[in-house]
Amino acid sequence: MPKLEPAFYLEKNVLKVAKALLGKVLVTEIEGVRTSGRIVETEAYNGAADRASHAFNNRRTQRTEIMFGEGGAAYVYLCYGIHHLFNVVTNLQEVPHAVLVRGLEPLEGIPDMLHRTGKQRVDYTLTAGPGSLSRALGISTALTGQSLLGSRIWIEDAPAIPPKDIVAGTRVGVAYAMEDAYLPYRFWIRGNKWVSKGKGLVR
């Protein structure tokens, strides 16, 4: 399937993009090794208005600067000093929206994913969870700022997931975000085994 068009990433409603990304295929080609997976779980980060976002209140740092660029780039940052978390930058320039990819169903290059992660067998721990899927696909902070229309990391089109098969819940690990921690900004494909086990706040 073809790469998603630039217009896909310019959508101004980040919740729409987070849902539309479900079912699409994330592909990396790192040093000649191609690996891919179907996106089954996402979280929307609503920029300046969102206390859970790194760009809350339009906070600009060297790390977050890429989110202020035009939609269609990768924002990869180091979490807890160890894990490389991959986000899709969306919306127009100066609007720092992003979608975190939290779960993938592995498709191409599974032996390479096993090699990268040191795992013996394929199970949900290979690509469920944002840190795990980055390791499997070879995504690191070296890719932050890369265009998703380029040749190292991109997203391919696939049929949309019907709304009845999309579940919404609260985001994981954002308790610090006060009232925004309760927003239903996490989306996943109902019943899919590659969704991470992380739990958001419940009220």
Add this chain to the structure above:
DNA sequence: CCGTCGATCTCCT
């Protein structure tokens, strides 16, 4: 099954 803890970057106070 569950809770705790270490790893060790980036940014804030």
Add this chain to the structure above:
DNA sequence: GGAGATCGACGGG
């Protein structure tokens, strides 16, 4: 100095 968009190892029940 402390917390964080996480994960896996370990110990107890």
